[in-house]
Amino acid sequence: MTATTASSPRTPDTRPTPTWMSMTHNRFVVEVKEFVRSREQMIFIFAFPMLFLLLFGSVFGGQVLEPTDVTFAQYFLPGMIATGIANTGFQSLAMSIAIDRDEDVLKRIYASPLPTTSFFAARIAQVLVVSIIQIAVLIALGVAIYDVALPTDAGRWWTFTWVFLLGTAASTTLGFAMSSLLRNAKAGSAIVTPIVLVLQFTSGVFLVYTQLPVFLQRFAEIFPLKWLAQGMRSVFLPEDFAMAEARGSWEHPATAIVLTLWVIVGLFLAIRTFRWMRHDDH
Amino acid sequence: MTASAISLRGLRKHYGDLHAVDGVDLDIAAGEVFALLGPNGAGKSTTVEILEGFRKRTAGEVSVLGEDPQHADKHWRARVGIMLQTTSDNSALTAREALVHASRYYPHPRDVDETLDAVGLTEKASAKPQTLSGGQRRRLDVALAVIGRPELVFLDEPTTGFDPEARRSFWRLIEALRGDGTTVVLTTHYLDEADYLADRIGIIAAGRLVALDTPSGLRARANDARVSWVENGESRAVETATPTALLRELLARTEGEVDGLQVVHPSLEDVYLTLIGEAASAAEDAAAAAAQPATTEGGRS
Numbered sequence: 001m002t003a004t005t006a007s008s009p010r011t012p013d014t015r016p017t018p019t020w021m022s023m024t025h026n027r028f029v030v031e032v033k034e035f036v037r038s039r040e041q042m043i044f045i046f047a048f049p050m051l052f053l054l055l056f057g058s059v060f061g062g063q064v065l066e067p068t069d070v071t072f073a074q075y076f077l078p079g080m081i082a083t084g085i086a087n088t089g090f091q092s093l094a095m096s097i098a099i100d101r102d103e104d105v106l107k108r109i110y111a112s113p114l115p116t117t118s119f120f121a122a123r124i125a126q127v128l129v130v131s132i133i134q135i136a137v138l139i140a141l142g143v144a145i146y147d148v149a150l151p152t153d154a155g156r157w158w159t160f161t162w163v164f165l166l167g168t169a170a171s172t173t174l175g176f177a178m179s180s181l182l183r184n185a186k187a188g189s190a191i192v193t194p195i196v197l198v199l200q201f202t203s204g205v206f207l208v209y210t211q212l213p214v215f216l217q218r219f220a221e222i223f224p225l226k227w228l229a230q231g232m233r234s235v236f237l238p239e240d241f242a243m244a245e246a247r248g249s250w251e252h253p254a255t256a257i258v259l260t261l262w263v264i265v266g267l268f269l270a271i272r273t274f275r276w277m278r279h280d281d282h
Numbered sequence: 283m284t285a286s287a288i289s290l291r292g293l294r295k296h297y298g299d300l301h302a303v304d305g306v307d308l309d310i311a312a313g314e315v316f317a318l319l320g321p322n323g324a325g326k327s328t329t330v331e332i333l334e335g336f337r338k339r340t341a342g343e344v345s346v347l348g349e350d351p352q353h354a355d356k357h358w359r360a361r362v363g364i365m366l367q368t369t370s371d372n373s374a375l376t377a378r379e380a381l382v383h384a385s386r387y388y389p390h391p392r393d394v395d396e397t398l399d400a401v402g403l404t405e406k407a408s409a410k411p412q413t414l415s416g417g418q419r420r421r422l423d424v425a426l427a428v429i430g431r432p433e434l435v436f437l438d439e440p441t442t443g444f445d446p447e448a449r450r451s452f453w454r455l456i457e458a459l460r461g462d463g464t465t466v467v468l469t470t471h472y473l474d475e476a477d478y479l480a481d482r483i484g485i486i487a488a489g490r491l492v493a494l495d496t497p498s499g500l501r502a503r504a505n506d507a508r509v510s511w512v513e514n515g516e517s518r519a520v521e522t523a524t525p526t527a528l529l530r531e532l533l534a535r536t537e538g539e540v541d542g543l544q545v546v547h548p549s550l551e552d553v554y555l556t557l558i559g560e561a562a563s564a565a566e567d568a569a570a571a572a573a574q575p576a577t578t579e580g581g582r583s
Contacts, residue, residue, distance in 0.1 A: 017389045026386040030375065037374030104366050105373075111334065113360040113387045113430070277336065 023114050027122035035126060045092055045130060049084045049138055052206075053077065057146050065208065068241055073146035078232030079205035081135050083196075085164065086225050088131045089171025090178065091196045093123070095188035097179035101278060110276040120176075127172050135164070148236070156235050159252070163231035166259040170224045173266025180273035199225040204233075210246055217246060224262045227255045285312040286345070287434050287465040288333060293342035295328050302328045304489035306342075310482075312433075315456060315466040317480035319473070321558055325489040326469055327438070333467070334364050334436055347434055360388055363432030365423045365440060377414070377422050378407040381429050388430035400455050401425045402448065416443040424452070434465040441475060453479055473550045485554060487561030497550065504548035504556065512541035 016022070035041050053076065060072035100106050109119055142148035151157060182188050200206055202216045203226035209217065220226040234242070234250035242250050288310040295303040303325040310316045320326040331337040332344060335351030335358075344350055349358050373380065378394060385391035398404050401421040411419055424440050437456075441449045449472075456479050459466055470476055476483050477497045485493040485500075493500060509528050510519040513536070522528050525545050532540060548556075 018387055023387055026383055030383050033379070034374045038372075099372075103372065107336070108366060108426075111336075111359060111362075111364045111366070112384065113356045115356055 018113070020115060020118055024118040024121045024125075027109075027114060027118055028125050031122055031126040032129070035130060041092060041096070045084075045088055045134055046137060048087065049080045049134065050141055052083075053080050053138060053141055054145075056206075065244075068238070068244060070237055070241055071146065071148075073142060074148050074236060075208065075233070076205075077138065077142040077146075077148050078236045079203075079229045080138055082167065082203070082225060082229035082232045083200055083205045084134045084138060085131055085167045085228060086171050086196060086199070088134060089127050089168050090175040091192050093127055093172060093175030094178035094182065094192050095185070097123075097176065098182040098188045099185040101179070101275065102185040104278070106276045107278075124172055127175075128168060131164075131168055151235055159231065160235040163228065163235070163255065163259075166256065166263065167224065167228040167231070170228075170259050170262040170266055173263055173270050174224075175266075177266050177269035177273055180270075180275055183279050199223055202226070204229045210244060221258075224259055227251075227258045231255045231259075286310065287312040287314070287347060288467070289343070289345040290329075290333075291343040293329065293332065293344060294340045295325070295332060295337065296340045301489050303332070303339075306486070306489075306491050308484060308491060308494065310465065310467065312465050313460070313463045314481045315460050315468065315479055317468045317470055317476035317483045318486060319470065319476055319483060319554065320486035324487045324558070326486050329486065330436055330438060330467065330469055334362070360430060361433045363427040363430055363435035365427035365435070365437045373411050376408045376410055377403050377425075380411075380422065381425055384426050385429045390431050392429055392431050394429070397425045397429055400458070402451055417445060417448055420444065421448070421452070424455070428459065428464075432464065434467070435459065437466065437468045439469055439471065441470065441472065449475070473554055477550050485557050487558040488565040490561065492557050492561045500553050501548075501550050504553045506548070508546045508548075509544070510546075511543045517542070 018026075053073075056076045057073050060076075063072050064070060065072060065075055097106070139148070139150070143150065151160070178192060182191060199220065202212060202220035203209065203223065204212075204220075205225065209220070209226070209229070212220075230245065230250065231252070233245075234252065242248065245251070286309050288308070290306055290308040293303055293306040293308075294301065306325075306329060318326055318330065328337065332339050333346050333351060335346075335354050338352055344352070346354070347358060347361055349355075351358075375383065378398065381394045381397060385394055395404070395407075398407050401424055403418060403421055403425065406414060406418055409418075411422065414422065420440060420443055424437065427435055427437060441452050444452060453475070456466060456468070466479075468476070468479065480497060482494065482496055483500060484491055493503075495503075506521045506523050507525040508519060508521050509525050509532075510517065511532065512518070520528060529545070
């Protein structure tokens, strides 16, 4: 142990001055490393939805949803994709931000020259990348094991893209907002998990939406997950299945409006409530 | 032009009725190594966190590197290094990775390997924080605080949990920082550390700066030596500015060996304890006086 560093002359810098892009990229790499090396996160994000898909596939096998010829696997895959987006963008993000706040990781970032917008951009980029991989794995699994048919026309993939982006934006902004409500990391699973679970059961993820009591349908309509799942069904289910939806249509305009409203609400709450430091630290 | 790195005027921080910081004036020169001492809860950490821009003050003027930390921007952040008291145990990054990534936010960072070497973590470069000992984690925190080559570095109880050898090495690191012209603000519980490292020591107690002096200046405050002995089976102790005269007189009146004879000069620690003891009793007196109704005061005889 020597003290050569501090006393060594200032070495000429070859590295360029950090820019917003370089700092955002640097933070993104840290976020990805932290995610990939965290076993709990990896299992929660990747193994959970796959496990559910396999479970539902095993329970219902090749059964079809009367009166259509859509298999249960084909019906549940869009729901799993929707809930995957919510898990990554909302649940996992809110809890990991709460943990980072608890452990002063956020305080450290606040004390560094990393711009605030860089931090958020890097976090959102990480959510996007993880979500895309998660969805790709789910779709691959669905196709390989349950013969799930993929859309072939560009229009449906366009629907997929905007539903995915709006759904991720709503989940992520609400995830940031929720993280501020969690007084500590331990409160995370106790508060966030029941919220997500209730939405999963009422939004047509684990159960067929139209088979739910009407009051539960109305309840779920308030929140984004129902619209996210419905939007994803419109991508993966045949056109005539729209007749089997609650209002006899995919309701794309309503989906876009509700998700956009939640993005705005989430953004407003996230900006107003975000805290870098622990609750008792002010 | 003054070359003040830090300037405080009438700094106050109140939490309701609790006056955590109760009027602190302080100037720390650029390039100075300054140690802030004080018991837990004295306002030491609160003061430092205000300087670091983590906390808002209730009143007073604060200038750190020419800016108000409460409204400082990211450019200011690049000039200030902060060691946080808590380390993230669960980080998935190795010590080396943590430093590499942290260094990329700064325009003129230190070399990562040299910094690892300076804090004695070269052999632990590829270890993750949870496999490091408490002292090693602190050293990683110190490395993270200086990696950006800051002009001003805040070190909060940096050597807690260090073994004596690691502490000596850390002292050499601080001396090297001083050699670079870095301003260092250090909080510590170790008086020997403050004595050895600091140009000046500030002692904070009950939210006030009760002493501000060089280490030798502080020691000089207590001139009285304490002479103790046993005479006629009775313990005696006298505090005196002239212990030699006392001893002459004592030796003249006793035969043979004087039992339990001791002459003790106060250490910096004694001065420190006296100062914070006085501050504590002054605060108690003030509180008692405030609580005492005026009528009972006159009824005493």
